Amino acid sequence: MISEFNKICVVGLGYIGLPTASLLATKGFAVHGVDISSKIVEIINAGKIHIVEPDLDVLVKSAVQSGRLKASMDPVPADVFILAVPTPFKDDHVPDISYVEAATRSIAPCLSPGNLVILESTCPVGTTEKVAGWIQELRPDLRIPNLSPMVIGSGTDFQLFIAHCPERVLPGQILKELVENDRIVGGINEPSTEVAKGFYKQFVSGTVLITDSRTAELAKLVENTYRDVNIAFANELSLICEGLKIDVWKLIEFANHHPRVNILKPGPGVGGHCIAVDPWFIVDALPEEAKLIRTAREINDAKPDFVVKKVKENAARFKAPTIACLGLAYKANVDDLRESPSVEIVRQLAALHLGDIWAVEPHIEKLPSTLALCNVHLVPLMDALKKADIIVGLVDHAVFREIDPCELAGKIVIDTRGMWHL
Numbered sequence: 001m002i003s004e005f006n007k008i009c010v011v012g013l014g015y016i017g018l019p020t021a022s023l024l025a026t027k028g029f030a031v032h033g034v035d036i037s038s039k040i041v042e043i044i045n046a047g048k049i050h051i052v053e054p055d056l057d058v059l060v061k062s063a064v065q066s067g068r069l070k071a072s073m074d075p076v077p078a079d080v081f082i083l084a085v086p087t088p089f090k091d092d093h094v095p096d097i098s099y100v101e102a103a104t105r106s107i108a109p110c111l112s113p114g115n116l117v118i119l120e121s122t123c124p125v126g127t128t129e130k131v132a133g134w135i136q137e138l139r140p141d142l143r144i145p146n147l148s149p150m151v152i153g154s155g156t157d158f159q160l161f162i163a164h165c166p167e168r169v170l171p172g173q174i175l176k177e178l179v180e181n182d183r184i185v186g187g188i189n190e191p192s193t194e195v196a197k198g199f200y201k202q203f204v205s206g207t208v209l210i211t212d213s214r215t216a217e218l219a220k221l222v223e224n225t226y227r228d229v230n231i232a233f234a235n236e237l238s239l240i241c242e243g244l245k246i247d248v249w250k251l252i253e254f255a256n257h258h259p260r261v262n263i264l265k266p267g268p269g270v271g272g273h274c275i276a277v278d279p280w281f282i283v284d285a286l287p288e289e290a291k292l293i294r295t296a297r298e299i300n301d302a303k304p305d306f307v308v309k310k311v312k313e314n315a316a317r318f319k320a321p322t323i324a325c326l327g328l329a330y331k332a333n334v335d336d337l338r339e340s341p342s343v344e345i346v347r348q349l350a351a352l353h354l355g356d357i358w359a360v361e362p363h364i365e366k367l368p369s370t371l372a373l374c375n376v377h378l379v380p381l382m383d384a385l386k387k388a389d390i391i392v393g394l395v396d397h398a399v400f401r402e403i404d405p406c407e408l409a410g411k412i413v414i415d416t417r418g419m420w421h422l
Contacts, residue, residue, distance in 0.1 A: 005199050006030060009078035009110070011103045013040055013071060015051055015273075015336065016120060016167045017084035019174045022056065025063035027203045032078060033071040034106070044071040052335040052363060053174050075107045080116045080199055083107075083131070084167070086273065087121045093280040095124045104131050108138040116161045116195050122220050122274060124281040128164040128213035132188050135160065144188070163187040163196035164213045166220035171272075171334045182206040186216025224278040225293055230264050231275070232296035235303050238266035249421045268394050268416040269303040269341025271330025276300070276339040304341045307416055308348045311392055314412045321355040324379070324388035327395020328361040328371075335363035342394040343368065350374035360384045362399055393419050 006029065010021040013035040025031040035041055043050045047064040049057050063069035075081070085099040100121055107117070117135070119128050132144050142160040165185045169177040183200050185208055187193030193210050200208045211219075234252070241248035252263045270276045279297050283290045315321050330340035337343055347370055350357045358379045359367060367378050381399065384391070385407045393400060396417040405420050413420065 005079045005116070005202065007078040008032070008080045008082065009034065009075050009107065010082045010084060011075060011107060012083065012085035012099075012121075013044060014084065014086070015053070015171065015174070016169070017082070018044065018049065018051065018060065019053060019056055019169075019178060020082060020084060020120070020167075022059045022063040022069055023175060023178055024203065025066065025069035026059060029068065031063070031069045032076050033069065034073065034075050035071065036073060038073060041071045041073055044069070054172060055175055059175060075110045077110045077112060078115070080118065081107050081111070082118045082120055084120045087123050087127075087277075088273075089277055089280050089284075094284055095281050097123060097127055097130070100127060100131065101134060104134045105138065108135055111135065111139055111142060111160065113142060113159065114161075116163070116192075116199060118196060118199070119162075119164045120167050122166055122224075122278055122281075123164075123217055125214050125217045125221070125285060127217060128162060128186070129188055132162045135162070159191065161187065161192040161195040162213075163192045164216045165196060165200065166216060168220070168223070171331065171336055179204060180206050182209060184209050184211060184216045184219050186211045186213040188213050218282075221278045221281050224274045225282060225296075228270060228275050228279050228300060229292065229296040231267070231270055232299040234264045234266040235269075236299050237263070239306060247421075249418045265418060266416070267303070267341070268307045268345055270300040271338065271340040271342070272336065273338045276330075304345045304348065307341075307345050307392070307394075307414070308352075310414055311345075311349060311390065312352060312354060314390055314414065315354040317412070318355065318389055321389040322358060322387055323349060323355055323390045323392060324358040324360060324384035325349070325392045325394055326360045326381070326384065326400050327393070327397055328359055328368075329363060329395050329397075332396045333363070333398055337364070337368055343371065345392075345394060346371055346376055347374055350376050355389075358384055358388060361395075362397060390414065393417050 008024050008029045008031045010017050011034045013033045021031045021033045040050050047061040049060050083103045085103045088096050090096050119131055136144055144160050163185055165183055168181050183204050185196045187196055197208050197210050238248045241251055255261050255263055279293050283294045325346045328342045329336055346359055357376045359376050360381050390412045391408060393415040396419050401419050
């Protein structure tokens with residue numbers, strides 16, 4: 001077994017990979033980051049960042065200047081390989097693990113006996129075992145004990161350790177939570193679990209919990225599915241209250257005074273790469289058993305249509321209104337637009353040709369192509385407040401919460417986040 005971990009290779013330098021790589025570099029590891037984008041590699045090697053995360057710019061600059069963080073488009077030999085690549089789903093909600101497979105195949109030539117391979121990407125149950133299978137296919141010289149009789153090598157005592165450790169961090173607090181949060185480590189066998197645990201204990205102050213890889217995979221999916229189901233309940237309540245002409249924000253406030261009730265707040269839908277995606281991995285695995293999970297996903301996926309319908313009804317009062325949509329990110333105070341219901345709402349409104357569609361998003365400098373091509377305009381907040389006929393609150397960014405309700409006087413306000421609820 002590895003007694004020391006000195007060299008780390010992190011494949012995927014996105015929202016999880018880059019913070020992880022830079023953190024490890026500042027902890028004294030020699031880190032080689034890998035990304036398929038030459039632009040991202042160039043940015044990082046210049047000591048800069050391509051994503052927004054508090055204090056990440058300082059950490060990356062320090063790591064690069066120290067010489068302990070370097071990036072390229074190709075993996076290099078290391079002691080530990082961390083796979084932090086996307087795991088989206090296809091149009092039919094079938095998980096797409098092609099990025100994981102590509103990352104695995106890219107590191108295979110660099111592996112040596114005693115290496116530790118960690119899959120941090122959120123993935124369907126059984127993916128870590130597939131990683132082991134792909135490696136065994138490409139490197140039969142590396143023995144992986146107790147995987148299955150078909151893939152155990154012969155004539156060698158060398159071992160390769162493979163484990164899953166899902167990320168469990170909150171955007172906006174990633175650097176803090178990478179260290180302080182408890183981690184779940186599950187290996188494809190007991191030796192892998194123990195080696196992976198030893199690695200994380202070198203920089204994680206939270207508890208490192210150990211299990212098998214399949215349980216670790218499902219644990220991450222269940223964490224996000226739990227939140228999705230509870231958000232769906234709140235979103236369904238908002239639809240019920242709309243029909244019954246009841247203030248949903250007051251309703252939830254009153255209900256939450258019960259000591260054992262904690263209803264979440266509704267919104268325009270659910271976005272992000274985790275909560276909006278991970279439940280489908282469970283549904284895909286066991287569709288007959290995951291009835292509640294599927295229903296929750298369908299409720300949350302349908303919420304943008306409800307918001308669009310409400311805006312359309314109010315826009316009918318005008319000949320050609322200016323509609324300002326406040327927020328495009330999937331959650332407050334980040335620049336992350338992945339799976340954002342706000343982006344979908346703005347896209348649908350633009351397609352209806354109701355009038356001028358303005359987007360206000362203080363965390364980005366330009367619109368995503370899907371909106372720019374729809375003739376949506378990115379405008380400053382003050383312009384929207386002065387000139388728009390309809391204000392649609394989609395994301396509860398701090399700057400939006402600070403808007404004086406007097407500035408909304410005389411306008412039609414559709415507040416999907418309860419930001420200006422009195």
